[in-house]
Amino acid sequence: MIATDIPPPLEVDPARRIFGLETEFGLHLDTGAGRPVTPEEVAGHLFHSVVQWGRSSNVFLTNASRLYIDVGAHPEYATAECDTLTDLIALDKAGERIVHDLIARGEERLRAAGVDGTIHLYKNNTDSAGNSYGCHENYLVRRRADFKAFASALLPFLVTRQIVTGAGCITRTPSGAHYSFSPRADHMWEGMSSATTRSRPMINTRDEPHANAELYRRMHVIVGDSTMAEPTTLVKMGTTDLILRLMEARVVMPELTLAREMQSIRDVAHDLPGRATVELADGRHLTAVEVQQTYIDLVRSHLGGVIAVTPEVEDILDLWQRGVDAVRTQDFSAVETELDWAIKHRLVMRYRDRLGCDLGDPRLARLELAFHDVSPDRGLYYRLQAQGLVRRIVTDAAIERAMTTAPQTTRARLRGQFVERALAVGRDFTVDWVHLKIAGSSGTTVLLKDPFRHEDARVDTLLDALTLA
Numbered sequence: 001m002i003a004t005d006i007p008p009p010l011e012v013d014p015a016r017r018i019f020g021l022e023t024e025f026g027l028h029l030d031t032g033a034g035r036p037v038t039p040e041e042v043a044g045h046l047f048h049s050v051v052q053w054g055r056s057s058n059v060f061l062t063n064a065s066r067l068y069i070d071v072g073a074h075p076e077y078a079t080a081e082c083d084t085l086t087d088l089i090a091l092d093k094a095g096e097r098i099v100h101d102l103i104a105r106g107e108e109r110l111r112a113a114g115v116d117g118t119i120h121l122y123k124n125n126t127d128s129a130g131n132s133y134g135c136h137e138n139y140l141v142r143r144r145a146d147f148k149a150f151a152s153a154l155l156p157f158l159v160t161r162q163i164v165t166g167a168g169c170i171t172r173t174p175s176g177a178h179y180s181f182s183p184r185a186d187h188m189w190e191g192m193s194s195a196t197t198r199s200r201p202m203i204n205t206r207d208e209p210h211a212n213a214e215l216y217r218r219m220h221v222i223v224g225d226s227t228m229a230e231p232t233t234l235v236k237m238g239t240t241d242l243i244l245r246l247m248e249a250r251v252v253m254p255e256l257t258l259a260r261e262m263q264s265i266r267d268v269a270h271d272l273p274g275r276a277t278v279e280l281a282d283g284r285h286l287t288a289v290e291v292q293q294t295y296i297d298l299v300r301s302h303l304g305g306v307i308a309v310t311p312e313v314e315d316i317l318d319l320w321q322r323g324v325d326a327v328r329t330q331d332f333s334a335v336e337t338e339l340d341w342a343i344k345h346r347l348v349m350r351y352r353d354r355l356g357c358d359l360g361d362p363r364l365a366r367l368e369l370a371f372h373d374v375s376p377d378r379g380l381y382y383r384l385q386a387q388g389l390v391r392r393i394v395t396d397a398a399i400e401r402a403m404t405t406a407p408q409t410t411r412a413r414l415r416g417q418f419v420e421r422a423l424a425v426g427r428d429f430t431v432d433w434v435h436l437k438i439a440g441s442s443g444t445t446v447l448l449k450d451p452f453r454h455e456d457a458r459v460d461t462l463l464d465a466l467t468l469a
């Protein structure tokens with residue numbers, strides 16, 4: 001039975017937004033000689049402890065986030081709904097630690113199955129076989145009739161933002177290797193589509209708002225790179241949010257429609273010097289720096305109006321500008337502790353110089369991979385962090401808390417309470433982004449259509465029912 005006494009939506013501040021981040025991790029087993037092991041078997045052992053307590057390899061955690069094995073044996077972690085970027089960053093980092101904590105048990109089980117090896121989980125977007133996997137951004141937006149036009153207006157921004165938000169990578173070609181802004185750009189096939197596997201769009205337009213569909217849509221951006229540095233995640237989500245805020249306020253956007261999005265995203269990715277131009281539909285040619293600067297100037301012109309000035313907005317704008325300036329001047333030093341592509345560029349170039357090799361050297365490929373290893377001991381990103389070489393946005397204590405505790409200001413709080421209580425009393429339950437249900441009971445399914453609502457008497461009743469039964 002579905003409860004019908006759905007409370008009316010709370011008064012929603014138009015500046016409030018729900019954010020979510022999905023990360024697919026690369027999974028790799030390092031093993032010597034021995035029997036061959038499929039990725040599915042490794043994933044199965046890795047998730048054994050999850051299946052033991054959750055009875056599935058697709059679960060919601062007490063921090064209200066979702067953990068599951070995606071197609072291709074990729075562990076995926078989707079953060080719970082956040083309404084602040086700092087909550088989102090803490091929850092995203094918590095996900096890295098949660099998947100990392102599965103490794104020890106997974107290796108034990110592999111040993112018991114006769115395989116001695118080390119499991120690695122990488123927060124990156126491509127594997128050595130050339131497969132690409134994603135980092136998906138979710139932004140709640142108000143529903144409108146012209147959603148497709150609305151979403152496509154975001155494309156020139158998404159194609160060029162990689163000069164700031166890209167993860168950076170070594171690209172190998174038959175004519176040699178070079179350093180690019182984004183590993184994901186080469187794997188995009190089209191601007192928008194409702195499919196994610198058959199085609200690779202930059203924006204997935206499948207209409208699945210995980211919220212009241214009369215009021216909302218979920219902008220599902222799937223073109224972004226997974227990012228290690230907290231400020232890069234801040235600027236990736238933060239700049240996109242600022243552009244969406246202007247668009248939702250019906251600010252007239254600059255005419256920057258691209259003539260060929262797919263060509264442009266690749267050209268920009270492979271142009272570290274920042275000189276390549278993208279062709280606009282109106283025949284003009286602009287560099288990615290010029291396109292991004294247009295957006296920065298537009299946002300600045302609405303500060304104090306559509307966009308309230310907060311320390312966080314100032315921080316995002318400052319880093320956005322410094323990122324664009326770094327490409328313009330080719331002096332990366334002002335962002336090399338904050339932007340993934342620049343942090344990794346510095347690391348890779350130092351080793352190249354030390355080894356006296358060229359960029360295509362396999363030792364640099366291993367270095368690049370190790371940068372994305374989520375292990376706090378082995379991961380090179382975490383070594384840099386331990387040396388104070390990357391700027392932080394959230395504290396370790398906040399990340400630690402986010403491993404078990406849901407954000408307190410969104411629907412995630414209710415889901416977190418429910419999962420925690422159900423596990424504590426040993427009751428079976430089913431949960432998704434909008435439903436909470438005690439399994440097998442004649443009881444109620446609570447439908448949570450408002451992602452901003454973090455208090456709900458129906459959930460209190462459900463929590464009581466869990467304990468009483």
Ligand SMILES: Nc1ncnc2c1ncn2[C@@H]1O[C@H](COP(=O)(O)OP(=O)(O)OP(=O)(O)O)[C@@H](O)[C@H]1O
Nearest residue numbers: 018020021078079080081138139140209210211451
């Ligand atoms: N109303 C909402 N608006 C924006 N984001 C939301 C909303 N509800 C949930 N989210 C976020 O959307 C993401 C959904 O992750 P999930 O991996 O389940 O993706 P999906 O796109 O629904 O499905 P799949 O990955 O299986 O194709 C989560 O990060 C979650 O926090």
Ligand SMILES: [Mg+2]
Nearest residue numbers: 022076078136
């Ligand atoms: Mg997903």
